[in-house]
Amino acid sequence: MQKVGIGVSVPRKESQDKVTGLAIYNTDYLSPKLLYAWLVTSLYAHAEIKSIDTSEAFKVVGVQAVITGDSYHLLCGPVIEDHPPLAKEKVRYFGEPLAVVIANSEAVAKEAAGKVKVEYNPLPVVNSLASALKEGAPLVHENVAFYKQVKPNEIFSKAGTNIAQHVKIRKGDLPEGWRQSEVIVESNFSLPQSNHIAMEPRNAIAEIKADGQVIIHASTQAPFDVRKILCRCFNLADTQVIVNTPLVGGGFGGKTNVQLEIIAYLASQAVHGRAVKLIESREQDMTSSPGHLGLEARVKIGATRDGTMKALEITLEVDVGAYVDSGSQMTRAMAADCTGPYHIDHVWCDAYGVYTNHTYVTAFRGFGRLSYVFAIERTMDKLAFALGIDPLELRLKNALKSEDTTPTMVRLNKSSIGNLPACLTKIKSMMNWQEGVRRETGSNKVVAKGISCLWKTSSSPPDATSGAIITINEDGTLNLNVGTVEIGSGSKTSLAQILAEKLSMDVNKIHVVMDVNTGISPSHWKTVASMTNFMVGNAVLDAAEDLVEQLRSIASIVLRCPPEVLEVGGGKVYLKEDPEIYIEINEIGNGYEYPEGNSIGGQVIGRGSFIMHHLVHMDKDTGKGKLGPAWTVGAQAVEVEFDTQNYTYKILKAATVIDAGKVLNPKGARGTITGGMCMGLGYGSRESCLYGEGGERKNPQLRTYHLMRFGENPTYLVDFVETPLIVAPYGLRGIAEHGIIGIPAALANALTTAAQVELNQTPLTPETIWQAKRGKLDDSL
């Protein structure tokens, strides 16, 4: 019996389509019936809209409609409804959509959009976290107290300030922690906002049928959330909205946000329901749609002289930009994991989500972890230096393990947390750590290494669900239908592998439904948080069990035996004691016909579902609670070659050892990790949203906002540890986001060692290293 399931590098199911150009993404949806929308966006970061004159735009031949924010009384948002889909009365960030032109072609829409005249009355700009938090700072939102809270248990804003969220962690007794500490280190950190840059720009199509049926085609990670939010914003019944999502050209969290779907819906409404396609230009994708949060952090850690960590006080100020979206959730998630994967008895964390006049933010790979981990892991190195202990040994000594408690007071067990010491031990030999972390190699060159650790749980709603449906074809192959979106993580293939393993079948005999249609697909919370294989995987196993039970019951009649003596595997139902007595599943999967014509059974449909359990909202005053079922842990390292004269550097190696619980698809897993590492190196070394003095965006293009390019990548070293998570399919843990999390910190630790100056901000360009070296920010000689 051929078996291809878990642990095999199965090429992704959609491979052929992706190498032949036949793979269809939402941008590829073409139809002569389509109208096209183009956004008119704000040229100011904070200004009153005095007037919008659309008369010239209307004169362009081919324009169907122009809509502006003042026609709507509409506030949306997944956590707090603070966001008008088109700016009304005032704009709050540069690039904010304030009007939309709908025309027969994109060229016409764009031309006409250029003719919409907006008069602004500039307001003082909240252009940094510091200016947002100052006494008497101008308010980005004057009426926070009146906004509807969609998730009142999860957001704590302070009226009259720019503080949109305040999360507190109070674990143990902090003064006692300081008393027990013999060495205390402190540092401040600054990490700017950045962009997701999925290669497929964000886009959506909306159509409203005569009977009110709304059809959305969206490039989204969250089709079911798109439906939910549209229903909430426009008072629609959920049967009235169908969201279709084909393959998605990358998301990285950026396509969890629901924005263009709402605007496309308004656009369609304005043209009597005709189908309207809205694709953002790259520049709009980088300024009008949300990016990745910025962070300022203050960290103070205390330890005994032998390196046992005793106390942590950490303040996180998160630049969520002009609207909350999921910024408040990331603020919460960072606070919940704020220690890093280390055991500390006394912890205080204050995490603030702060409104500014920057582009708003949404989920980004790691859901905020990459930013606070930078602060913790840099401080760990500082502590190691102060104690005279090797930085890797210090981490090993304090690594969280079973029976320890997290900052939110969850007691860990052998299953819920992976094995960090094992990861550290592996990376130690992988990076040849014993040879030392800094060596001069001649001609002004230094080779240096840096390390960091990561941990992450998911932060789903406590009632997040997934479903799965399995049917059987005439040829004995199976169809697997799930509500997760294929965004590049290979999840549809992994799920087929999980099913193949469960039914001892060749994975090639399992077809997966690639596209998601919320009217047909079993629902799934969202394709985020590295939770697909866990949540949907459990639903698939449940569906497989349902399928097996039905197959055994029909086969028991045909084979004339009790169902209990039958087993399903290899496409057959067979007698456990004698596999030679069997019936093929295709003979009974759609009804069984006896030779004389009598039939029994009918279509066998395996149904499965999964719901999160035992998750608890965080307490408002102490943070006590449980956001996710388990933690993935890992260790990462970077080796650089640094030029001590001009501060340029080359990234030689980057390493990750992660506790994957179980590796489903080795090559796929490696690619997921190295992809994350590459993105982390980009973030650490070059990526940042640059805002000018008026809050205008300075680098909204791929020639001014640089990504890692081919050949700039280092040699990757990747290995896995497998500590099963017992409640997950085959023990797997989420790993899709994690490759990025510790890399900027490891890079900064390596460069700090190389340059012998504390580097506490990103991006780490030769210029910022030079500035740190000089001890001030001006560039005069």
Added chain:
Amino acid sequence: MVNLVKMDLIELAVNGEKRLVMARPADTLLHVLREQLGLTGSKPSCKNGDCGACTVLIDGQPIKSCLMLAVEALGHEITTIEGLKDSPIQRAFIDKFAFQCGYCTSGFIMNCHALSVIHPDAGDETIREWLQSNLCRCTGYEEITEAIKSVLAQEPKENNG
């Protein structure tokens, strides 16, 4: 009144066929290939020459089709990803797991294909020079490197990198 509807009927040679399309003078080749011929394998991503997702071959040379006007392609042989059938680089991309979301893939494959035809003995430096014009946000470029190397001559003549 502004009138933007002036269009010309032009004949393009695409993937070995002659195709008639209507194009405005300002229409890019990318736009016409996708919107008029349904050849959506070439992807729009930056439309500014920065990412390579729209790469096609013009007389065998890789060109970013978002930077070329459709009328400029008159008289040239255009090859899009749809015109590539079972080529070694396509197989290599699957074997080496050289894509995730796949949105950059057509552009990378076209560029790699041209490289393997024009410089079958390319060394690391040439590979790097060529492929730096394309961006991939999902992978860390490791698998793409393996894929292109696997289709180039086993022993590169050029010895660098």
